[in-house]
Amino acid sequence: ADTFQALMGIFNMGVLLLLSKHAFHALNDYFDQKDEGIEEPVFNAASMSDKTGVTCWNKSE
Template sequence: MGTFAKIQIVWDMADLFMGLMALINLIAITLLGKYAFDALNDYLKQRKEGKEPVFYQKNISGLENVECWNEPVKEKI
């Protein structure tokens, strides 16, 4: 792009797009923050109980359609 436009225009566009990326990231952080804090609280609770922290879907409220973090199936021997 620098070969087709003046350097000031290139810098102005870079500033604009960096601002847009920051705005999108702030929105994503706001939407995902609840789940992150739930996971952190579950982690801290398990550490306080002296357990090795393991995350399961059922311990984080609001998680649906998750393909991982399910409890392992206990096989009968």
């Protein structure tokens, strides 16, 4: 069981590294909106550099 948990932990760290690029891009967009004076920033999928697989968060919703 301990070996399996270690493998899952290593796998999860790899996935986090792959997702971190997108997470930091979204975080920077949030801070940019705050700097522009927007009190309640809204996530817009069009602001992402890689829109592959994005099926939610369209501006029209």
